[in-house]
Amino acid sequence: MAGAEQVQDRSFPLSAGILFGLGLGGFFDGIVLHQVLQWHHMLSSWYPINSIPNLELNTLWDGIFHSTTYVFVVIGLFILWRTAHRRHLYWSNKLLAGxxxxxxxxxxxxxxxxxxxxxxxxxVNELMPREQWIYWDVGFLAWGLAMLVAGWLLVRSGRAEQATARTVRA
Known part of the structure; x- marks a missing residue:
């Protein structure tokens, strides 16, 4: 059992990568879609950006959203640092990317x-005519599903490589 615990201690912390991904996804959404392209803001369907009070409200909620994604990244960094700092970590580009x-x-x-x-x-894109919003929303969901599938495949491949590396070392 001690051998299994030792191997487990060397495993890549999947939760760290997932938290990084949550945070980076939120940063991309908030920075690119909210700020740079200005396609939407956090509450822009409920409170359209047609007055200063609505813009202020949306900006506040964009900030709360960014703060939450920042917390995901900080927690992910903490988990990765704690895991890597205490013991040798099996580093894997596939596991991190996945x-x-x-x-x-x-x-x-x-x-x-x-x-x-x-x-x-x-x-997703409130600058388009309202009847086209669904296409952008579905595209956003499809993009997310594609990332989930690609990530799962990379994690599966990374775990197989990790298992092979354990067998070679044993």
Missing amino acids: TLLIGWGFFNVVEGVIDHQFLGVHH
């Missing part, structure tokens, strides 16, 4: 379903 994609894809799917479809607080 978990980042899983986290980012999970962000897109959850945010797309809850914010775009269920609550309707905003849509």
Whole structure:
């Protein structure tokens, strides 16, 4: 059992990569879609950006959203640092990239379903005619699902490489 615990201690912390992916997905959404392209803001379907008070409210909620994604990145960094600092860590580009994609894809799917479809607080591209919003929303969900699948495949491949490396060392 001690051998299994030792191997487990060397495993790549998947939760760190997933949290990084959640945070990076949120940063991309907030920076690129909210700020640079200005396609939408956090509550722009409920409070359209047609007055200063609505812009202030949306900016506040964009900031709360960014703060939450920042917390995901900080926690992911803490987990990775704690794991790597205490013992030798099996470093894997596939596991890191895969978990980042899983986290980012999970962000897109959850945010797309809850914010775009269920609550309707905003849509991906509100600069387009309203009847086209659904296409952008579905594209955002498809992008998220594609990242989830690609991430899962990379994690699966990375775990196989990790198992092979353990066998070679044993």
